Amino acid sequence: MPTVEMTFTPLPAHVRTARLVATAVARRSGVPEALLDEVRLAVGEACSRAVEVHQEHCPAEPVKVALTGAGDRFEVVVTNTDVGDGGVEWPPQPAADGQDPAALPAELGLAVIAGLADDVQVSRNSDGLSIRMSWPSGAPAA
Amino acid sequence: MDLKLEHHTTDGIEVVDVEGEIDVYTAPRLRELLIDLVNGGHYQLVVNMEKVEFLDSTGLGVLVGGLKRVRAHDGSLDLVCTQERILKIFRITGLTKVFGIHDGVDEAIAARKSEK
Numbered sequence: 001m002p003t004v005e006m007t008f009t010p011l012p013a014h015v016r017t018a019r020l021v022a023t024a025v026a027r028r029s030g031v032p033e034a035l036l037d038e039v040r041l042a043v044g045e046a047c048s049r050a051v052e053v054h055q056e057h058c059p060a061e062p063v064k065v066a067l068t069g070a071g072d073r074f075e076v077v078v079t080n081t082d083v084g085d086g087g088v089e090w091p092p093q094p095a096a097d098g099q100d101p102a103a104l105p106a107e108l109g110l111a112v113i114a115g116l117a118d119d120v121q122v123s124r125n126s127d128g129l130s131i132r133m134s135w136p137s138g139a140p141a142a
Numbered sequence: 143m144d145l146k147l148e149h150h151t152t153d154g155i156e157v158v159d160v161e162g163e164i165d166v167y168t169a170p171r172l173r174e175l176l177i178d179l180v181n182g183g184h185y186q187l188v189v190n191m192e193k194v195e196f197l198d199s200t201g202l203g204v205l206v207g208g209l210k211r212v213r214a215h216d217g218s219l220d221l222v223c224t225q226e227r228i229l230k231i232f233r234i235t236g237l238t239k240v241f242g243i244h245d246g247v248d249e250a251i252a253a254r255k256s257e258k
Contacts, residue, residue, distance in 0.1 A: 012167035019165075019196075037227045044198050048166040108199040108235065115234035 002077075003029065003069040007062035010054035018065055019044045022076055029069025030138035039135060042116040043076055045109040046131045050080035053129075057083040064127070073119075074137040082128040144168065147175050155251050156184040161193035164201030172201070176208035176219075185217025188250045197228050202235060209240065218242070218257075220250045 004025050008014040022043040023036055031039060043065070050063040064079040113120055117133035124130070145168035146161040156179055164172060179187060189205065191197070209219040220242040223229055232238045244250035 012165075015166050016163065037230075040196070041198060041231065044165060044196075048198060048200060051166065108203065112199050112231060112234055 001068075002066040004067045006065050006067075008065075010051040010059060010061070010063050012048070012051060015044055015047045015051060018047045018063075022065070022067055025067045025069055026074050026135070026137070029074045031074045031135050032138065035135050038116045039074070039076070042113045042133055043078065045112050045116075046076070046078035046133070049107075049109045049131075050078055053080045053083060057081070069137060072137060073134040075132065075134040077130050077132045079127050079130040082124060145171055147171060149175070149179065151184075152247070153251055153255065155186045155188055155254060157188045157190060157247055157251075159190045159193070163196040164194060164204070165196060165198045166200045169198075169200040169204045173204045173207060176204065176211065180208070180211045180215070180217075185212045185215040186254060187212055187217070187219045188244075188247060188254070189219065189221050190247050191221055191223040191228060192225070194223070194225070194228055197231055199231075199235070202231065202237060206237070206240065218254055220244060220254060222247050222250050 004021065006018065006021060008018060019040050023040045026036055026039045027033075047063060047065065054061055054063060058081050061081045066077045066079075068075045113131065113133065117135065119134045121132045122129070123132065144162050145164060147158065149156055149158045151157070158175065158179070160172065162168070176187070187208065189208075205219070205221070212219050222244050224245050229243070232241070232243065242250070242253060244253060
């Protein structure tokens with residue numbers, strides 16, 4: 001069972017709240033301080049992406065975030081409703097040689113996540129499309 | 143922490159001081175300011191990010207968009223940033239090759255002046 005579960009209306013303003021909660025639970029779960037910025041940024045990217053998908057396809061559906069701090073990994077799963085868009089390309093492909101480096105890939109957020117979390121899985125299930133990320137955690141804070 | 147934006151002209155270069163968090167919620171305000179500056183004829187920009195506490199890919203997209211706008215007028219957009227946690231996202235995305243990133247506003251202005 002996740003340590004903390006939350007759902008939020010797909011509005012950009014709520015992404016910050018999701019980041020703050022994820023960072024707080026990560027700290028509580030014993031994720032080293034040096035990794036908390038990575039957790040904060042990666043969770044923000046995943047939630048931003050989910051909000052964008054929902055705003056386009058299903059603005060009434062909430063975005064789901066599950067945070068699990070048990071064991072030796074802190075795991076975050078961000079799930080958006082399956083909108084049948086063919087999924088995402090994972091891992092994101094680097095820019096081809098000679099391509100203008102200022103030409104940002106469509107899924108820049110995924111590229112950032114790939115660069116931050118050392119364990120990322122993208123999967124599709126009955127709940128929708130999930131981005132699962134984890135980081136090492138130590139002993140939970142008392 | 144919300145986003146706070148101020149700007150002033152120094153040596154003919156428009157310096158934008160950014161404070162707070164640049165994310166999917168606040169980035170549109172930075173985008174609007176950069177567009178307004180370019181529309182107002184300011185093509186030499188320095189964005190001071192020393193007080194930025196958080197930057198995500200939406201913010202990066204806004205900065206790249208600003209860079210493209212000033213380049214269309216043969217202008218420039220340099221950044222001031224020494225915070226490792228902010229610099230990291232530029233490195234991950236390869237954008238350190240795209241922006242001039244300086245240690246201070248004076249250095250950014252001096253670098254721009256020396257290229258003229």
